[in-house]
Amino acid sequence: MPASPLGARGAGLDSLGRAFRDQGRAMQSWSSEHLTIDALDDAELPGLRLRWLGRCTERFPQRTIGPYLRSAVVEAQSRGVTLGLDFRRLDSLNSSTISTLMHVLREAQGKSVRQVLFFDVARVWQRSTRDALLALTDGNPLLEIRG
Numbered sequence: 001m002p003a004s005p006l007g008a009r010g011a012g013l014d015s016l017g018r019a020f021r022d023q024g025r026a027m028q029s030w031s032s033e034h035l036t037i038d039a040l041d042d043a044e045l046p047g048l049r050l051r052w053l054g055r056c057t058e059r060f061p062q063r064t065i066g067p068y069l070r071s072a073v074v075e076a077q078s079r080g081v082t083l084g085l086d087f088r089r090l091d092s093l094n095s096s097t098i099s100t101l102m103h104v105l106r107e108a109q110g111k112s113v114r115q116v117l118f119f120d121v122a123r124v125w126q127r128s129t130r131d132a133l134l135a136l137t138d139g140n141p142l143l144e145i146r147g
Helices: 065-079 095-110 124-137
Strands: 035-042 047-056 082-086 090-093 115-118 143-146
Touching: 035 065, 047 065, 065 082, 065 095, 090 124, 095 115, 095 124, 124 143
Parallel strands: 047 082, 047 090, 082 115, 115 143
Antiparallel strands: 035 047
C-alpha cells in the first residue's frame, strides 16, 4: 500500500545518512510494491532531490505518486529551494506516470518552484522520456533537464 503524501516509510537518506530536513522535520520517502522515491538533501542543487529507484508501474499514479510529488512541490516552495527529480536509477516508467509528472511539473512552474530532472541517456527509454519532456522547457526558465 502506498505511503501518505509525506510518507510513512521513514526519511530518505543520502549516502552520508542525511535526510532532507528543515527545523527537525524530514520529507519522507514514498514506496509501493516496485518503486521507492527517496527524499534527499542535495547540496548540488541546493534543494530537495527525489531519487526514483525500481520500476514505476503504478496504474493510477495521479492518485498515488501525484499527491506525494505535489507535497514535495509545496515543501520546495515553502523552503525556497530547487526540486530535483532523479530518474537515473529507475528501471522503467509507464506512460500514465509521465502524464502525472507533466501535470506536477506545470503546477511547480505555477508556484515558481525551480525543477531539475536527471536522466541517464545511455538508457534508451530514459533518453526517449527526456526527449518527450524537453517540450516542457520551452518558455519555462524554471525547468532544467540534465542528461
